[in-house]
Amino acid sequence: MTPGSQLPLHIDPHANLPIFAQLKQQITWLIASGRIKPDDRLPTIRELADQLDIHMHTIRQAYHSLEADGLVEMRPSRGTRVLPFDAKKISGQKPAHPSHTIGVLIPTMNPFYDPFLDGLEETARRASYLLTISFTRDDRELTRQLSQQLLAKNVDGVVATSTSPNVLNETSASNLPPIVYVDSPLVASNVILLDLEGAGFKAANHLIEHGHRKIGLITAPLTWPNFHESYKGYQRALNASNLDLDPAIVIESPAYSLESGYQSALQMLELNKPPTAIFVSGDLLAAGAIRAVKDSGRRVPDDIAIVSKDNIELAALIDPPLTTVASPAYQMGVEAMNMLIRLIAGKRLDKKRIVMPTELIVRKSCGCK
Secondary structure, eight states: OOTTOOOOOOOOTTSSSOHHHHHHHHHHHHHHTTSSOTTOEEOOHHHHHHHHTOOHHHHHHHHHHHHHTTSEEEETTTEEEEOOOOHHHHHTOOOSSOOOEEEEEESSOOTTHHHHHHHHHHHHHHTTOEEEEEEOTTOHHHHHHHHHHHHHTTOSEEEEESOOHHHHHHHOSSOOOOEEEESOTTOOSSEEEEOHHHHHHHHHHHHHHTTOSOEEEEESOTTSHHHHHHHHHHHHHHHHTTOOOOGGGEEEOSSSSHHHHHHHHHHHHTSSSOOSEEEESSHHHHHHHHHHHHHTTOOTTTTOEEEEEEOOGGGGTSSSOOEEEEOOHHHHHHHHHHHHHHHHTTOOOSOSEEEEOOEEEOOSTTSOO
16 A cells, blocks of 8 residues: 555444454455555554544554464554465454355356356345355466455355366365355366266267267367366267267367357368268357358258257257257256355255256257257
8 A cells, every 4th residue: 555545444333243353354355356465554553543433452453363364564663564465374264253145156157157146146045145256257367366355255155166176275275165166077076067978978969860970069178177078978979879089070169159159160161071960069159150150151950950058048049949958057056055055054965966967958950840
């Protein structure tokens, strides 16, 4: 902080949380979010007491508590200096009061997540919890930063969607709040999964049943574990029918978007011998792929059949309507929140790993009448 600057702090004298703890919590958040940076100086005890119109002893108590957590250094006559933020220093400090908030990490506002968030929110609201939703953008460093901020906010638990457990483990070595992972196949327990391999198998096998023998795949990066599971199902369906997997017709889109699906399909259509059918591992990618097929002068499904997965609302409105493997996104949200609430309450889980089934929804893009 620059000399004379004021911290954006707000004190509620009627709250259950003591005033010094309110101060500590808010300053911790400002440090964790980068609003206050390492080597900044906090206002003097007298300056902050005058700003907030509270006793200097309360400010001193908050500063000493921050110092005990390793967040600041108090030096006589030289002020209170902010130290580099390390979430491990505060992870062992269990909050004295529950915050009644739950952090949710999701990659982006993909239409797939709309019913999922509905399931989370409705279940959380019935249990008197408020959700704090953060978008990770599939970025490892951003995920780490958001995790630090949630920890600084003293959330009672976290739902981490399509997130590597290693990122959260790096955030804090011990005493993290309870975490439930969703759509993260590498996680062994406290996780809600989709049968993505089964989804890939159902999609590819349906195209095989239509008589297709050269079936391409458009997918988000296979380094993403959930999309690799769908790829395994696609591979299994080809093997079961003694069909060769041609790497030339497996295209990894750099991102999960309409534009990526469009460009990937154009790339596939430029091959000397393009496939007669494509499994696209997500409805947004598939919508872009269908547009690419049309722009190339071909027709779906007459020239190229397409099957996808997810069954977002858009799938039924595409021309032609999209055959896709439906995922129970809403129920995933319900199951994830119920699991987290039990963990927060210290209750035993009947199942630590739940795999949700998928269902093939047949429309016209595959060639079915």
